[in-house]
Amino acid sequence: MAFRNPPVYLAPALLIISIPAIAAAAPVDEPAAPVVAGSENDGDRDTDVVDSRGAADRVAYGGPGSYEPALPEAPAAPPVSGAGLAGFRDRDAAAGRAYLSPTAVTAPRGKVTFGWMSPIAPVAGTASIGFGLTDRVQLSVGTTFTAEGLDGDCEDCFAADDDGGALFVAKVGILRGERTALAAQAAFIEIDGERTTAWSAVLSHCVDGATCNTVISGHLTVVPEGDTYDDVGNPATALHGVLGGSLVTGGGRLKAVVDAAVLGEDEDDRLLLGYGGIRYAGRRLSADLGLVVGVEHGDAEALPLPLIAISGRL
Secondary structure (H helix, E strand, O other): OOOOOOOHHHHHHHOOOOOOOOOOOOOOOOOOOOEEEEEEEEOOEEEEEEEOOOOOOEEEOOOOOOEEEOOOOOOOOOOOOOOHHHHHHHHOOOOOEOOOOEOOOOOOOOOEEEEEEEEOOOOEEEEEEEEEOOOOEEEEEEEEEEEOOOOOOOOOOOOEOOOOEEEEEEEEEEEEOOOEEEEEEEEEEEEOOEEEEEEEEEEEEEOOHHHOOEEEEEEEEEEEEEEEEOOOOOEEEEEEEEEEEEEEEOOOOEEEEEEEEEEOOOHHHOEEEEEEEEEEOOOOEEEEEEEEEEEEOOOOOOEEEEEEEEEEEO
């Protein structure tokens, strides 16, 4: 396995998801009670003066004929971002991913998301568009391309490969609490006529309470491979795994993103990918810039590659 030609089952981890808005609850109005304002001397007895018009009109005080306008009611507070993962999703258009790895955040109902991910030199890339079918179900379609000549010398290594690839991804929120969420994802990928299916489970958690400025995530992806044979030559299906984890942290517009994934079960065919970068996080548009490093077992050479990504919502 060579780093410059990574397995195609990383593609589902590169899709984009986005943001909802949480409205504040309106206060409940209670009827106003009559207000006793004072007393009036009427011969040998005192009579309480009560303003029967109620506090919504005027308040009587200090005797008959003396009135002061009632204070106006305080305006309702404007809607704010929700707490926990809901607020995290509301503040960041790229909340559904780190870079190499997904998070358990799904797109809100009725929202359209889009994204682009590639190296700065566009030798390969993924473009996608998604839709929140419900608040817990997101469907995405996308396309991938790789430049010609990545497996060897070429005259123009930046010319797009005519074959390209296609993606279809379904992401479903299974469990969702204020600070913790669990999601399942299925990705169907076709590149150069070869079809691959990847099944993932993703867990995300806010480590800093309701503010949720720091989110850690972990995922396990399993990729069945057909057209293989067991030790005695019988047809068999092999399972390949990808284990990954990520950290997204930052209380303002700028966030730090750290991501890692391990590919391959055999010690001699294992690849470690590590990513570190920064993100400008916006409600409508987010952008990432970082560096990925791949180290293959038995090969001390690390190959750094600068990456960019853009995520948005409509």
